[in-house]
Amino acid sequence: MGFQCGLVGLPNVGKSTLFTALSSIPVERAKFPFSTVEPNRGIVPVMDDRLFKVAGLVSSEEITPATLKIVDIAGLIKGAGRGEGLGNRFLAHIREMDLLLHVVRGFSSPDVPHLAGEPDPCRDIEIVELELIFADLNFIEKKQEKMVRTIKSGSADLIAEKELLEKLHAHLNEGQTARSMLLSEKEELIIEDWQLLTVKPVIYVINTGEDELVQQEPETVKSVKLFAEESGSPVISICASLEAELEGLGEKDKILFMNEYGLKETGLNRLTKLGYDYLGLITFFTLKGREARAWAIKNGTTAKRGAGKVHSDMERGFIAAEVISWDELIRIGSLAAAKEKGVLRLEGRDYVVRDGDVVLFRFKV
Numbered sequence: 001m002g003f004q005c006g007l008v009g010l011p012n013v014g015k016s017t018l019f020t021a022l023s024s025i026p027v028e029r030a031k032f033p034f035s036t037v038e039p040n041r042g043i044v045p046v047m048d049d050r051l052f053k054v055a056g057l058v059s060s061e062e063i064t065p066a067t068l069k070i071v072d073i074a075g076l077i078k079g080a081g082r083g084e085g086l087g088n089r090f091l092a093h094i095r096e097m098d099l100l101l102h103v104v105r106g107f108s109s110p111d112v113p114h115l116a117g118e119p120d121p122c123r124d125i126e127i128v129e130l131e132l133i134f135a136d137l138n139f140i141e142k143k144q145e146k147m148v149r150t151i152k153s154g155s156a157d158l159i160a161e162k163e164l165l166e167k168l169h170a171h172l173n174e175g176q177t178a179r180s181m182l183l184s185e186k187e188e189l190i191i192e193d194w195q196l197l198t199v200k201p202v203i204y205v206i207n208t209g210e211d212e213l214v215q216q217e218p219e220t221v222k223s224v225k226l227f228a229e230e231s232g233s234p235v236i237s238i239c240a241s242l243e244a245e246l247e248g249l250g251e252k253d254k255i256l257f258m259n260e261y262g263l264k265e266t267g268l269n270r271l272t273k274l275g276y277d278y279l280g281l282i283t284f285f286t287l288k289g290r291e292a293r294a295w296a297i298k299n300g301t302t303a304k305r306g307a308g309k310v311h312s313d314m315e316r317g318f319i320a321a322e323v324i325s326w327d328e329l330i331r332i333g334s335l336a337a338a339k340e341k342g343v344l345r346l347e348g349r350d351y352v353v354r355d356g357d358v359v360l361f362r363f364k365v
């Protein structure tokens with residue numbers, strides 16, 4: 001399955017509207033807060049022209065892009081981190097995510113109430129993050145309590161865990177997120193298992209109003225960029241209500257609509273590029289029978305691990321990978337010609353897959 005991105009934020013900031021804009025799936029959007037209770041889930045393809053070019057070359061009958069899973073989660077209020085309201089349930093949904101898209105209200109519309117008073121992007125972000133921090137503190141404290149009982153027979157690993165819990169607790173207690181804490185490699189490995197909420201990577205998505213589209217960079221976006229600089233989290237602005245109107249339109253009408261509003265690219269495409277860059281994801285392609293397919297992996301992934309992305313059998317029985325970069329394949333014209341000319345390289349298990357590689361895995365089961 002693809003990457004899971006969760007839409008989080010205060011109520012009524014346009015999370016469901018953005019969900020529709022990104023997934024083209026119409027869902028309940030309303031002027032009243034807490035209109036979403038159960039999460040909306042959508043799977044969206046990652047558009048990549050290279051895949052279509054490679055597929056064209058081998059006359060693929062089936063073209064399968066990489067996908068992202070987008071989940072629209074219930075709005076969050078003060079107290080949620082301590083389990084109030086929908087707190088516990090929605091926190092569990094956030095815990096499953098690989099990336100958080102923190103939606104911030106940038107549009108001002110007097111008939112859509114904002115629970116926190118006047119929209120104030122940085123303060124609004126802090127309200128949400130504080131709740132996530134509380135939830136993590138809660139988790140850490142419970143873990144510490146349990147540990148008191150086991151630590152007497154403590155191994156070196158347990159002691160390292162205990163120290164990390166203490167360090168994290170002090171850091172979060174200052175209102176900082178776990179993602180902003182400097183960790184050693186070993187600590188990063190320990191923390192991975194805990195699935196803390198504030199350790200997850202975040203992209204701030206400013207839901208800008210239609211009236212701000214004409215401005216180069218609205219003030220709200222500037223202020224959030226400044227705010228996010230320290231943590232290194234990227235910021236993007238999308239006019240969700242406008243892009244949600246694209247839902248249900250045919251390709252031609254979509255282009256006309258986008259031209260009319262001066263949108264050069266869809267929010268989904270911009271967000272995907274930013275997300276790939278931020279998370280260090282790259283794409284490789286496979287050609288199997290008549291199917292051309294794109295896969296997303298972390299930069300630095302070896303051929304053997306990459307094979308596992310396609311099928312666990314392929315990783316287990318990995319023998320070698322035949323590799324050619326997509327543009328070279330296009331230049332040469334066919335896989336057969338590439339083989340003949342000796343430019344289809346044979347790589348071993350430790351080969352680090354590169355962005356744009358076309359990979360044919362050899363394996364035995």
Ligand SMILES: Nc1nc2c(ncn2[C@@H]2O[C@H](COP(=O)(O)OP(=O)(O)OP(=O)(O)O)[C@@H](O)[C@H]2O)c(=O)[nH]1
Pocket residue numbers: 010011012013014015016017018028029030031032033034035036037074075076107108109112207208209210239240241242
């Ligand atoms: N003017 C304007 N209104 C918007 C925009 N985005 C969303 N809205 C409106 O704001 C209201 C709330 O939008 P939703 O998408 O339901 O917000 P939500 O964050 O999912 O809300 P909850 O699920 O209740 O937490 C709806 O009436 C939307 O039409 C926008 O960019 N401009």
Ligand SMILES: [Mg+2]
Pocket residue numbers: 015016017028029035036072075
């Ligand atoms: Mg909603």
